[in-house]
Amino acid sequence: MWPGRTTAAAPSGRKGAVVRVDTGQKVVALTFDDGPDPRWTPRVLQLLRQYHAHATFFEVGLNVTAHADLVHDVLADGNEVGDHTWDHPDLELMRADQVGQEITRGADAITEVGAPAPKYFRPPKGLTDEAVGVLANANQYRTIFWDLCLERFVDHTPDMRDAVDDMLTRVRPGSIILAHDGGIPDRTKTMQTLPMLLEGLKARGFKMVDVTQLLADAQNLNR
Numbered sequence: 224m225w226p227g228r229t230t231a232a233a234p235s236g237r238k239g240a241v242v243r244v245d246t247g248q249k250v251v252a253l254t255f256d257d258g259p260d261p262r263w264t265p266r267v268l269q270l271l272r273q274y275h276a277h278a279t280f281f282e283v284g285l286n287v288t289a290h291a292d293l294v295h296d297v298l299a300d301g302n303e304v305g306d307h308t309w310d311h312p313d314l315e316l317m318r319a320d321q322v323g324q325e326i327t328r329g330a331d332a333i334t335e336v337g338a339p340a341p342k343y344f345r346p347p348k349g350l351t352d353e354a355v356g357v358l359a360n361a362n363q364y365r366t367i368f369w370d371l372c373l374e375r376f377v378d379h380t381p382d383m384r385d386a387v388d389d390m391l392t393r394v395r396p397g398s399i400i401l402a403h404d405g406g407i408p409d410r411t412k413t414m415q416t417l418p419m420l421l422e423g424l425k426a427r428g429f430k431m432v433d434v435t436q437l438l439a440d441a442q443n444l445n446r
């Protein structure tokens with residue numbers, strides 16, 4: 224999709240954003256967007272526990288406010304929460320001050336339910352432009368993208384086993400994997416294929432961690 228190095232010359236607006244990290248270690252970060260959602264988040268947490276995995280949840284402020292108990296469950300299992308705006312708008316269509324409000328309001332929703340202030344920001348749909356990148360930086364958030372998205376592989380095919388296998392061949396050390404525990408229309412396919420993905424990653428010897436751990440591992444290796 225776009226250059227897969229933190230240090231690569233990224234397209235405008237993606238400067239300083241992380242897509243994946245360079246590491247020789249068999250480690251990937253798991254990220255879940257658009258939750259928390261009582262239909263899907265508990266199942267994701269159950270699977271993460273089963274596979275001794277951790278993840279970063281990029282949560283929507285509206286959902287955080289509605290389901291504070293789920294935010295607490297996410298944190299209690301040792302996962303972390305990032306900012307995915309207040310109500311998931313298309314930031315590219317908004318004025319800079321509106322974008323700033325979306326980022327701040329999303330973060331406020333997270334801290335208001337007692338969670339730590341988020342360190343990471345992910346723009347809805349991965350869309351961003353120069354203004355969004357600058358604003359996220361100004362608010363001292365690290366913008367986190369991904370290099371592989373589960374739903375892109377499995378949502379438009381009848382053969383989910385093949386789709387997951389295809390995805391697994393593309394996972395590299397330092398990959399950032401995106402899946403969804405919320406959003407539209409429903410996440411039935413995600414729930415069906417997530418166990419296959421986690422099993423496949425485990426079988427290939429990948430450790431599954433949150434973004435903070437992935438960045439720390441990469442830094443240690445490059446030291």
Ligand SMILES: [Zn+2]
Nearest residue numbers: 256257347348
């Ligand atoms: Zn989203």
